[in-house]
Amino acid sequence: MIPTPDTSCLLEDVFQDVYEPAEDTFALLDALEEDKDKLCKFAAEKLLFTAEIGCGSGCVSSFFKSGILQNRPTIHFMTDISNAACNAATNVVNKNRELYNDKSGILLTAQTYFLQGLRIKKSIDVLLFNPPYVPTEFEEIPKEANIASAWAGGTDGMDVTNQLLNNLSDILSADGVFYMVAVARNKPEKIQTYMLRYGYDSKEVLRRKAGRETLCVLRFSKNSALFV
Amino acid sequence: MKLLTVNFLTCSNKSCSSTAEAFPLKIEDAKLAIQQMELKPEFLRNIIPRVDWNALLISTRQLGNNSLPEEKPELTEESDEVLLKSLHNVLLETEITEAKMTCGNCGHIYPVFEGIPNMLLSEEEI
Structure with missing residues (x-):
């Protein structure tokens, strides 16, 4: 078991502005841990460029870079539209590098929408996204970043996610892999079918009940011997 | 942010990012700090090939640092520790x-x- 990143360096009131690690976060951590051997093999093949969109507290990025890919020479980008989240994540990942004894590779933070402004077209090898997946009215998706940006997902909870799905081929490297969290109301099977049109095969890596929600983690890839 | 980050940043505006003028972004009024890290030769050997060297030279010069070689170095296991x-x-x-x-x-x-x-761009700029 890889320990969960320690977020105790964040003050309690930070979580008024930053999404606090919850069941969906832990589902993504568990799915990544499930794929640990594959991910480490991937990292042994080449220098990985990896990224998390909507890094929030930095819990997932820290777990992924320092817990799973520990000491591999990986470049990991973290983005969030919230400045509070970018600050929190930077603190958390740096603190946890020491805890995981992770001394190689780097984590870079940028405040942006998806990966805008980053020169990493078609070069991300592993992309992580725990989207704002709660079904809401489209108008409920905040125009300026606030805590609702972490969960308000519009129609079927998919309005934000769809923007990413439609651009995935422009972000991922040829053998890149994408992990995302979804809930039953997002219609995960439909997402899997939809992505076939872009040539992406997928696998449901994890499914579990969390209160009234059914959470799952989907993994997408194409031309990948490792992640078929 | 690490100076290396500048090598991965460009204008967020889609109509700019394809132009030569948008990269590297011009750095001004910078405040710098040194944060010590353990030297990992393997990481450097891996990352240097992915760096846009000309852009890096432009950025470091904008920050007043002229210490980097004109040509991108090819790092090997035997590379000089000073470099x-x-x-x-x-x-x-x-x-x-x-x-x-x-x-x-x-x-x-x-x-x-x-x-x-x-x-981030403002809403009018998107």
Whole structure:
């Protein structure tokens, strides 16, 4: 078991502005841990460029870079539209590098929408996204970043996610892999079918009940011997 | 943010990012700090091939540092430790804590505040 990143360096009131690690976060951590051997093999093949969109507290990025890919020479980008989240994540990942004894590779933070402004077209090898997946009215998706940006997902909870799905081929490297969290109301099977049109095969890596929600983690890839 | 980050940033405006003027963003009014890190030759050997060397030279010169070689070095297991240390210090240990980064095409200024680059555009700019 890889320990969960320690977020105790964040003050309690930070979580008024930053999404606090919850069941969906832990589902993504568990799915990544499930794929640990594959991910480490991937990292042994080449220098990985990896990224998390909507890094929030930095819990997932820290777990992924320092817990799973520990000491591999990986470049990991973290983005969030919230400045509070970018600050929190930077603190958390740096603190946890020491805890995981992770001394190689780097984590870079940028405040942006998806990966805008980053020169990493078609070069991300592993992309992580725990989207704002709660079904809401489209108008409920905040125009300026606030805590609702972490969960308000519009129609079927998919309005934000769809923007990413439609651009995935422009972000991922040829053998890149994408992990995302979804809930039953997002219609995960439909997402899997939809992505076939872009040539992406997928696998449901994890499914579990969390209160009234059914959470799952989907993994997408194409031309990948490792992640078929 | 690490100085290396500048090598991965460009204008967020889609109509700029394909132009030569948008990269690298021009750095001004920078405040720098040094954050020590353990030297990992393997990481440097891996990352240097992925760096746009000309852009890096432009960025380091804008920050007043002329220490990097004119040509991109080819790092091997036998590479000189002085060179490795110098690259490590510039790329990974130099932190830009505050700065203005300007797109040479549209003129948009991206601020760096408390070490975080803000690459967001305002709604009218999208």
